[in-house]
Amino acid sequence: MTTTAIGRTSVPAKYLPVLVTGCLFAAMFVAGGIRYEGFASGQVVLNVFIDNAFLLVVAVGMTFVILTGGIDLSVGSVVALSTMIAASLMAGPGWPPYVVIPLVLAIGSGLGLVMGAIVHAFDIQPFIVTLAGMFLARGLCYTIGTDSIPIEDATFTAFAQTRIDLFADLWISPSVVIAVVVVLVAAYVLHYTRLGRSVYATGGSEQSAMLMGLPVGRTKIAVYTISGFCSALGGVLLSFYMLSGYGLHAVGMELDAIAAVVIGGTLLTGGSGFLLGTVLGVLVLGLIQTIISFEGTLSSWWTKIFIGLLLFVFILLQRVFSARTRR
Amino acid sequence: MAVPAPVLTMSGIGKQFPGVKALDGVDLRLSPGEVHALMGENGAGKSTLIKVLTGVYPADTGTIELDGAAVAFGSPLEARQAGISTVYQEVNLCTNLSVAENVLIGREPRRLGRIDWKRMRARAAELLSRLELSLDVSAPLSSYSLAIQQMVAIARALDVDARVLILDEPTSSLDAGEVEQLFMVMRRLKEEGIAILFVSHFLDQIYEISDRMTILRNGRLVGEYLTSELSQVQLVAKMIGQELDALERLHGEARVFDRPLIEARELGRAGAIEPFSLTVHEGEVVGLAGLLGSGRTEIARLLFGADHAGTGEIAVGGAPASLRTPRAAMHHRIAFCSENRKADGLIPDLTVRENIILALQATRGWTRPVPREQQDELVGRYVKALRISPPNPEHLVRDLSGGNQQKVVLARWLILEPRLLILDEPTRGIDVGAKTEIQRLVAELSDGGVAVLFISAELEEVLRLSHKVEVLRDRRLVAELPNDAELTTDVLMETIASGGRDS
Numbered sequence: 070m071t072t073t074a075i076g077r078t079s080v081p082a083k084y085l086p087v088l089v090t091g092c093l094f095a096a097m098f099v100a101g102g103i104r105y106e107g108f109a110s111g112q113v114v115l116n117v118f119i120d121n122a123f124l125l126v127v128a129v130g131m132t133f134v135i136l137t138g139g140i141d142l143s144v145g146s147v148v149a150l151s152t153m154i155a156a157s158l159m160a161g162p163g164w165p166p167y168v169v170i171p172l173v174l175a176i177g178s179g180l181g182l183v184m185g186a187i188v189h190a191f192d193i194q195p196f197i198v199t200l201a202g203m204f205l206a207r208g209l210c211y212t213i214g215t216d217s218i219p220i221e222d223a224t225f226t227a228f229a230q231t232r233i234d235l236f237a238d239l240w241i242s243p244s245v246v247i248a249v250v251v252v253l254v255a256a257y258v259l260h261y262t263r264l265g266r267s268v269y270a271t272g273g274s275e276q277s278a279m280l281m282g283l284p285v286g287r288t289k290i291a292v293y294t295i296s297g298f299c300s301a302l303g304g305v306l307l308s309f310y311m312l313s314g315y316g317l318h319a320v321g322m323e324l325d326a327i328a329a330v331v332i333g334g335t336l337l338t339g340g341s342g343f344l345l346g347t348v349l350g351v352l353v354l355g356l357i358q359t360i361i362s363f364e365g366t367l368s369s370w371w372t373k374i375f376i377g378l379l380l381f382v383f384i385l386l387q388r389v390f391s392a393r394t395r396r
Numbered sequence: 397m398a399v400p401a402p403v404l405t406m407s408g409i410g411k412q413f414p415g416v417k418a419l420d421g422v423d424l425r426l427s428p429g430e431v432h433a434l435m436g437e438n439g440a441g442k443s444t445l446i447k448v449l450t451g452v453y454p455a456d457t458g459t460i461e462l463d464g465a466a467v468a469f470g471s472p473l474e475a476r477q478a479g480i481s482t483v484y485q486e487v488n489l490c491t492n493l494s495v496a497e498n499v500l501i502g503r504e505p506r507r508l509g510r511i512d513w514k515r516m517r518a519r520a521a522e523l524l525s526r527l528e529l530s531l532d533v534s535a536p537l538s539s540y541s542l543a544i545q546q547m548v549a550i551a552r553a554l555d556v557d558a559r560v561l562i563l564d565e566p567t568s569s570l571d572a573g574e575v576e577q578l579f580m581v582m583r584r585l586k587e588e589g590i591a592i593l594f595v596s597h598f599l600d601q602i603y604e605i606s607d608r609m610t611i612l613r614n615g616r617l618v619g620e621y622l623t624s625e626l627s628q629v630q631l632v633a634k635m636i637g638q639e640l641d642a643l644e645r646l647h648g649e650a651r652v653f654d655r656p657l658i659e660a661r662e663l664g665r666a667g668a669i670e671p672f673s674l675t676v677h678e679g680e681v682v683g684l685a686g687l688l689g690s691g692r693t694e695i696a697r698l699l700f701g702a703d704h705a706g707t708g709e710i711a712v713g714g715a716p717a718s719l720r721t722p723r724a725a726m727h728h729r730i731a732f733c734s735e736n737r738k739a740d741g742l743i744p745d746l747t748v749r750e751n752i753i754l755a756l757q758a759t760r761g762w763t764r765p766v767p768r769e770q771q772d773e774l775v776g777r778y779v780k781a782l783r784i785s786p787p788n789p790e791h792l793v794r795d796l797s798g799g800n801q802q803k804v805v806l807a808r809w810l811i812l813e814p815r816l817l818i819l820d821e822p823t824r825g826i827d828v829g830a831k832t833e834i835q836r837l838v839a840e841l842s843d844g845g846v847a848v849l850f851i852s853a854e855l856e857e858v859l860r861l862s863h864k865v866e867v868l869r870d871r872r873l874v875a876e877l878p879n880d881a882e883l884t885t886d887v888l889m890e891t892i893a894s895g896g897r898d899s
Contacts, residue, residue, distance in 0.1 A: 083536065261510045266493070266501055273490030280488040281552070282473035282502050340492035 086334025086390060087346040090383075094349055097356050105363040111239050117355035122244035123148070123306040124325055125351045128333075129255045130299025131326040132347045133292040136259070137271045138339025139195035141293060143184065143202035144300040145322035147177050149315070150206040151304020156218040156314025159225070166224045174301045180206065181297020185290035195293075203323065210316030217315040220308060229309045244306045251302065255295075256344045264291060272339025328376055329354055332383050353379070402427050403591050404449075404480070404560050409458035411444055411615075413795070416786045418444040422458075422617045424610050426560055426591040431582060433602045433623065434595045436612035437635055437799065437827040442595055445612070446562055450475040450482050462560075481553030485565035487545045489552070491538035496520035498537050499552045523551045527581045543574035550581060561585060562593045567601055579605050597827055599628050611635060614785075632828050653677030653863070656714070657847045658699065658730075658816055663708035669694040671707050672873035674866065676816060681838060681848045683862030683879075685855055685888055691871040692851045696818045699849065700732040701725040726759055731809035732818040741805045744794035748784065749775045751793050752807045759812065778807035783833060799830030806834065810841075817841060818849045823857060835861060855885045867891045 102109030118125070127144050134141045151173045158164045158172070184202045188195045220226070232240045259265035267288040270278040279285045303322075308314060333350030335342025357375045361367050402425040411419040419441045426432050436442050448455045451469025460467050462478060469475040472482065489498045496517045497504075505515040520533045529547055537545060546566055553561055563582075567575045582592060582605060596602055602609065603623060611618040611634050618634050626634075655678045664671030669691040676682050684692045697703045699710070701719035710717055712728045719725045722732070734741055742751055752775050757766055775789045782803040784796075793804055802822060809817060819838070823831045838848050838861050852858050858865060859879065865888065867875040875891050877883055 263502070263504065263506075263511070266497060266504070266511065269493060270490045270497075270501055273492035274488075277488040277490050280472060280484070281490075281498075282471075282476060340490065 082390070083341065084343075086386065087343050087349065089386065090332060090334055090346055090349040090353065094353050094356065097353065097360065101356070101360050101363065105360075108359075108363055111237075113359060114352070115235075115239055115241050115245070117352055117359060118245045118248070119242045120310075120358075121351050121355040122242070122248040123303040123310060123319075124322065124329065124354070125248045125348065126251050126299050126306060127303040127322060128326040128329040128347050128351050129251055129344065130296035130303075131323075131330050132333075132335060132342065132344055133255070133259075133268060134195070134296045135272075135327070135330050135335050135337060136268050136339055136342055137289060137292050138275070138337075139188065139289070139292065140199065140327070140337075141181075141184075141296045141300075142196065142199040142323050143180065143206055144296060144303070144326055145319045145324075146203045146206035146210075147180055147297060147300035148304040148307055148319040148322055149210050149317070151177055151301045152308040152311065152314040152318050153210045153213045153218070153316060154314070155305060155308050156220050157213050159220060159222045160218050166222055170305055173305060174298060177301020177304065178294050178298040181294040181300070182290060184297070185293030188293065189286045189289045199293075207316065213314075213316075215316065217313045217317075220312045220314065225309060226312060229312055242309075244309055247302070247306060251299070252344060252348055259344060264288065268292060269340055272336075272341070274340075325354060325376075328380055331387075332379055334383075334387075336387055337384075403463060405461045406445075406449060407459055407461075409445065409448055409460075410456045411441075411448055411453060412456050416788075416791075416795075417615055419448065419455075419615045422612065422615070423620075424449075424593075425620075426593055427608075428559070428589045428591050429586050430608060431586055431592045431594050431606045433606035433609035434593055434612070435602065435609050435631065435635055436618075437797075437829040440612040440635070441615040442612060443564070443797075444615075446482065446564055446593070446595070450480060450562065476553075479557055479559040480562065481558040481560070482562040482564065483546065483549045483553050483566055487542065487549050489537055489545060489549055491536065491545070493537060494534050495524075495531050495537050495540070495548055496533035498548055499523055499533075499555060503555065520551075523555055524548070526554070527551055527584075541574075543570045543577065546570065546574075546578065547581065550578075554585070558590060560591045560593065562595075564595045565597065566594075567596055567598060575601065599631065599828075602631075603628065635827070635829060653680045657712070659711045660699065661708050661711075663698055663705050663710060665694065665698060665703055665706045668703065668871065669698065670872040673708075674873070674876075676847045676849060678815070678847055679842050679845045680864070681842045681850055681862045683858035683865040684849065684851045684868060685858050685865050686868030686892060690868040690892075691873075692868055693820055694871065695866075695868070695873075696732060696820050696849060696851060699725070699816070700730055700818060702732070726755070726812065729812065729815040730818065731755075731812055731814035731816070732820070733805050733809055733822055734820055741808075742793050742801055745792065747790050747792055748779065748796070748804055749789035751804050752778060752789075752811060755808045756811050774811055775807075778810060782807055782837065799826035802826055802830065802834070806837070814846060816847045816849065818851075820851045821853065822850075823852060823854070831857075855888050859883065859885060859888070 098109070098114070127148060131141055131144060154176065155169050155173050158169045159166065180202060184198050187193060188198050228243055231243050233243060233246065234240050259268065267278065267283045267285070270281070270283055271285050271288050275285055307318060311318065329350035330342070330347050331337060331350070332353055333342065333346030333348070335346060354376060358372050361369060361371050404426040406422070406424040409419050409422045422441065422445060424434070424445065434442050434445065444453065447453045449460065450472050451474055452472060454468070467478060469478065493501065499520040500516055505512045505519060517533045524531055524533070527547055527550065529544070531540065531544065537548060566578060570578065586592060594606055606623045608620065608622055609626070610620045611631070613635060656675050657678045658676045660672065660674045662671040662673060672695065674695070684695060686692050694703070698705050699719065701721050701724050704720060710719055717728060719728070719730070749771060753766055753771050760766065772789070779787050779789055784800050784803050784807070793801060796804065806822070822834050835857065838850060842848055850858065850861055862879050864879055865877045865883065866873055867877065867888065869892055877891065
């Protein structure tokens with residue numbers, strides 16, 4: 070019943086937003102290929118992955134939260150805090166990476182857990198709870214240090230410089246592998262586990278989910294914990310990429326992550342969306358940056374302008390879709 | 397008929413809320429293979445009893461026995477696991493998920509922790525076929541009608557080994573055919589030996605499906621009766637605790653009124669209602685009859701200034717007036733009780749007093765607050781006159797039953813002492829007792845010289861109250877009929893059907 074005819078085939082309405090984002094990505098790629106020399110190569114797409122692996126991981130966590138109808142504003146600050154803790158522990162006391170990385174992941178998850186518990190236990194708007202978390206984490210960065218701390222650990226630098234060669238001169242970084250694994254695991258969790266289905270149910274109607282006997286409270290706490298974990302992992306990937314820890318890293322990244330999720334077709338009210346959409350959303354954002362840099366003369370602020378315009382268009386699209394399915 | 401051993405017995409249940417005794421010494425027993433109706437006015441304690449039974453609230457006093465063993469459920473989930481499933485009035489499902497998931501979520505078939513979608517769809521289809529439904533189980537639930545969603549909710553309730561099925565007003569949003577489908581399912585389940593507790597405001601439905609009933613009034617038990625041994629009139633009398641004389645006495649009649657209050661001439665709005673002319677006199681009750689969407693509400697909105705008229709003019713008390721906003725209409729002492737009391741009228745988190753005072757305060761402007769003393773005096777008077785229950789002006793409106801919420805909306809407008817009161821479906825979804833009271837109130841207002849424009853889908857009610865009836869069809873005013881001896885519901889229906897061409 071809710072299928073929309075596209076040409077001669079018909080696509081279930083729920084896949085439509087993802088399809089739109091996919092088409093947008095393809096169109097941008099083709100347009101870039103026509104306009105710029107050397108654009109239409111596989112490596113351009115892979116570079117988008119390489120440069121945005123950390124954003125992709127963070128956006129995966131954000132997808133969980135937004136699917137329940139919540140929001141997590143703390144992710145950018147948690148990313149920064151993670152780079153800062155990792156860098157300072159390795160630079161100062163000289164802790165090895167295999168201790169530091171699990172510790173950072175645990176701290177990020179812990180922060181998410183606490184925020185989720187507050188959202189659930191006191192029934193407070195996630196917006197304000199995670200806003201508090203955002204200030205807290207950003208502030209904690211400066212108690213560690215106000216300057217950028219370089220990372221000189223051998224394992225980290227080796228990891229940062231590793232290239233994994235694919236066929237035909239194409240290559241990716243280890244971060245991309247990690248990000249892809251995160252996406253696959255997350256997609257499995259969302260689609261094939263009770264937790265994942267509870268996430269969708271909670272986003273559809275929290276009241277109903279509760280009356281159907283689903284563990285709504287646990288689900289909500291879980292998504293913020295997952296988002297905290299993903300932010301910390303994103304922070305680790307960012308410190309591979311930057312080889313430094315700094316309190317000003319990842320300023321505004323929460324908004325990029327939210328933008329990617331929304332452009333990927335996930336409804337901000339929750340209950341509808343796919344991880345594939347989020348991946349495409351991150352790719353679209355990355356491709357905009359690539360196009361701006363190929364253009365050369367444009368300032369990088371144009372990236373923001375395009376992202377802003379895209380967001381407007383996609384939010385309007387969401388309205389149109391949800392209005393139609395409601396009839 | 398031999399009474400089979402009850403599967404569930406509740407005895408001496410009591411429940412106290414701040415300021416209200418919601419339940420007091422209520423007994424209820426449900427037998428396998430029987431449809432048991434729970435009857436009572438709004439606010440009689442039906443919902444509270446169900447919530448106590450299903451573990452939403454703990455009981456203050458009393459015991460619940462399931463198969464002879466005492467039980468106390470801490471949550472709806474525990475009650476379900478014990479075999480007591482509930483389907484609520486509002487479908488509590490997630491419409492964004494597929495039909496199959498809605499039936500089985502929380503109990504999905506899994507293999508090594510991985511949801512087995514194929515088996516899940518098969519199991520859901522199997523459960524639905526038990527209710528003689530064949531749906532596309534992988535389609536989102538939102539693509540099906542409310543009636544089907546209701547059935548899906550029942551299928552979900554039955555998946556656990558349900559022995560008691562509670563249906564809390566499942567029929568209020570279904571049409572006749574859908575109700576029949578539901579009843580078929582209920583009869584089937586009855587044969588399977590499931591005890592069904594059924595709550596509905598529709599007496600005909602109760603008599604069609606139920607075997608036995610328990611009646612509550614004001615949180616107390618009135619008694620348990622066999623449906624076949626209690627007439628409808630007796631039932632209503634027991635529910636409201638008084639004889640129906642009041643209801644019988646009311647009867648609208650054609651009368652000659654000579655002081656026109658509002659005259660609309662060729663008033664119309666493109667796309668909403670064709671130009672119409674209508675005169676309402678002081679003390680006159682004018683009924684608007686017509687199908688849903690025939691333009692009844694549109695007329696009301698034009699007269700209240702909620703919509704702009706495209707054509708025509710209005711005169712109030714003989715002088716031309718411009719009713720371009722509700723504020724202007726209120727200035728002429730026109731009041732409008734809208735159809736959708738939840739969305740348009742009431743603020744659930746404010747108290748009864750605050751809700752009642754709202755419109756009066758709005759007409760005075762925020763710089764001149766109504767003195768507290770005057771508030772208490774006014775509110776006290778209307779709470780008493782309308783018999784709002786509980787009679788505590790500081791109670792939150794959210795906690796009131798539907799009928800009492802409707803009375804609060806009414807009180808809000810009555811406080812302004814309107815000259816024209818527009819009532820859009822004031823009695824929909826409320827029980828027979830509150831209905832009678834609202835009808836009596838309309839009659840009293842009209843005796844006191846207030847003009848009333850009364851919109852209702854129930855033709856009988858329109859006839860009972862109105863002095864004249866305006867018939868609408870396809871957004872056009874097709875006939876104006878004086879309510880004389882010849883006017884019956886049949887004549888009205890015929891007029892609606894024929895579009896007034898014959899008359």
